[in-house]
Amino acid sequence: MTIIKTLFASLVLTFGLATANAGTLDVVKDRGNLICGSNTGLAGFGNPNDAGVWEGIDVDVCRAVAAAVFGDASKVEYVPLTSKVRFTSLQSGEVDMLSRNTTWTLQRDVELGLEFVGVNYYDGQGFMVRKDLGVSSATELDGASVCIQVGTTTEMNLADYFGANGMSYESIPVETNSEADAAYLAGRCDIYTTDASGLYASRAGYPDPSAHVVLPEIVSKEPLGPSVRGNDSEWADVVRWSLNAMIIAEEKGITSGNVDDMIANSPDPETQRLLGVKAGYGAWLGLDDAWAANIIRQVGNYSESFEKHIGVNTPINIERGLNALYKDGGILYAPPFR
Amino acid sequence: MQQNFLRKLIFDEKTRALLIQTLVIGIFAVLIYLVTKQTAYNLEKRGIGTGFEFLNIAAGYDISISLIPYDSNDTHLRAYFVGLLNTLMIAVCGCFLATILGFLVGIIRLSSNWLFRNIAYVYVEFTRNVPVLLQIILYYTILLHLPKVKQSLVIFDNFYLSNRGLFSPAPIFKDGFSIVIGSLIVMIIFTFFLKRFLKKKQELTGKQYPIFLINSGLIIFTPIFVYYLMGMPLEFDHPVMKGFNFKGGMVIRPEFLGMLFGLSIYTAAFISETVRSGIISVSKGQREASQALGLKSNFIMRLIIIPQALRVIIPPLTSQYLNLTKNSSLGIAIGYADLVHGFGGISLNQTGKAIEIMLIVMSTYLTISLIISFFMNLYNKAVQFKGNV
Helix, strand or coil: CHHHHHHHHHHHHHHCCCHHHHCHHHHHHHHCCEEEEECCCECCCEEECCCCCEECHHHHHHHHHHHHHHCCCCCEEEEECCCCCHHHHHHCCCCCEECCCCECCHHHHHHCCEEECCCCEEECEEEEEEHHHCCCCHHHCCCEEEEEECCCHHHHHHHHHHHHCCCCEEEEEECCHHHHHHHHHCCCCCEEEEEHHHHHHHHHCCCCHHHEEECCCCCCCEEECCEEECCCHHHHHHHHHHHHHHHHHHHCCCCCCCHHHHHHHCCCHHHHHHCCCCCCHHHHHCCCCCHHHHHHHHCCCHHHHHHHHCCCCCCCCCCCHHHCEHHHCCCECCCCCC | CHHHHHHHHHHCHHHHHHHHHHHHHHHHHHHHHHHHHHHHHHHHHCCCCCCCHHHHCECCCCCCCCCCCCCCCCEHHHHHHHHHHHHHHHHHHHHHHHHHHHHHHHHHCCCCCHHHHHHHHHHHHHHHCCCHHHHHHHHHHHHHCCCCHHHCEEECCCEEEECCEEEECEEEECCCHHHHHHHHHHHHHHHHHHHHHHHHHHHHHCCCCCHHHHHHHHHHHHHHHHHHHCCCCEEEECCEEECCEEECCEEECHHHHHHHHHHHHHHHHHHHHHHHHHHHHCCHHHHHHHHHCCCCHHHHHHHHHHHHHHHHHHHHHHHHHHHHHHHHHHHHHHCCCCCCCHHHHHHHHHHCCHHHHHHHHHHHHHHHHHHHHHHHHHHHHHHCCCCCC
8 A cells, every 4th residue: 555655665764874875876786776666557658568577668768777877778676656655765765766757846856855857758737538528628627527646746737727717626536547547437537637648548548549538728737757866966867868868869860770880880979979989978977888879779769769659650649749859849859968 | 878779779679660661761762862863864865845834835736525615725734624524524424334233233143033143144254354445445336336427316306326426405504594403402402301300200100201202202393393483494405417517415425435335334343243242241141130020122132231231342342433443544545535645645745745744644543543532431431330349
């Protein structure tokens, strides 16, 4: 039960010595694997597949960090966390990093003592309803029952949105994505609201996906990204640049297929720096020079990860949209690698 | 002299006990101090803010099941009271239902009817041995499979049952209804004294009065009489299907019902065993003696057996009430916004104040439990043997 997890994490905060001082990177290296807080199960983002192997674009960030640190993307232990316990687990040191569709907000960044290292998916809160209700806009939802996951930015946005539009609603607060799906499908609520990406992911798993429609209104900004504890900027840099390396790789056209070719032949100086052809950049992060090449070889660039897990050719079927590179009309933008 | 003191410390029982107790308390205090200090240190090292100021900021989320007016602009403190009241509501309703059901089943288990006795037996063994969490989820799932809201079952024209809950007309009290309530209270007090008076009279004259009949008649019919006298100051707000949901009226939500059924059916099994053991503990001679006096069997139960059985029943009954109250924290499993789910869950997550909120929630449960124990102990004293036995 989550309450036990929360209690446990509180206990760790209470009794545990402040081990974070040792430097998470060293702790991870000594341990020999990365402990990554993931979703309890959200298709396309973080979900174990039929063989029990975790997959998804959030999971790929964990894998990228493992590839950067160990040269082996499989050296990750996943700890599924509900939205409620995730921050306490990270704060208490139970996990090394969090990569589970978590919105970057001021309060989480500052007051909870976390550090968000970037954005791996630009999202926004949406509403899903059954098609046969005949609703075409979120402004027609007055009086509806709404299923909502607790401990998320969603419940606050929901209160704000309905309040601002003078609409009333009944909220049914549930713990996990699967509970919300069950209550929504049973007709306990008319609307399921969460980040639009989550709605698409859930819908893909429904018995009849075409009977449900995601309404056009997106009522919030939800930049989802990985986070680490705020007192360890060295470790934050490792995670930040692992994500950036994937984005830069897409920008430079480096894929898991052509990475070795690029190492041998690319004349582009930034590509050479990224792939460790020009030595010395890995050492700045406390890693070896092949770290980014390892990420791209084993995990792929951002585009590969996106298309593999949530892109238009998957059941989840999400367009790149905001998540396209800045030069392709999106807002995905990594700082220069120099 | 000095040696004498040291000797005393070791060999004198009283002094030795005092020494050990002081030591234990001392170690305990030091431990608490160290834990507090370490916590503060850890929190500071991790850049996590502490303090209780968060109670006064807007909660920002809505709670649908609330006994007091509440919206997302209210503070976390108010969200705490909403959760507390929801916890108390489920605890009170649950204890009430569990007690009635438990007493019934306990008595049925001693019945001479084979069928009834064994149905009760199967019920007790089943519910007692399946975790209460699973039972709550089971009842909730069943409730979710009631008809959808647009196909609600209509009961007595005015009640609508669906998987959104039971919608019923809500009473609207108009001027003068307080007098009806007043007459009810006056009658309850009056019948209390009337009962005393008639009992005394019975003791003097030996003549029996139908006290129960007279009193219930007074309590029921006087307010009804006053109600018509005041010109029926009561109207009903009927639920009407509008858009997605029923508007108006009152609703009992499936989350509440799931909790109520789960908790009370589970706890009633334990209470029934307590009741059964209480009744069996009254020696057979008591029953035989009262039969010999020619008492009717329901009089035997009410006047002879139950009062003696209560002495055995009350202490374990107290702990069942405490269990039920604490188990109500399982509301999180089905989205019942009790103290743990609302304040201890959502507020905790929105503010990140895990330690502060856990402290508040835990001390609240402790307080509720101690209050229940206090009153049950008072009641227990009242039913114990009086005088020298």
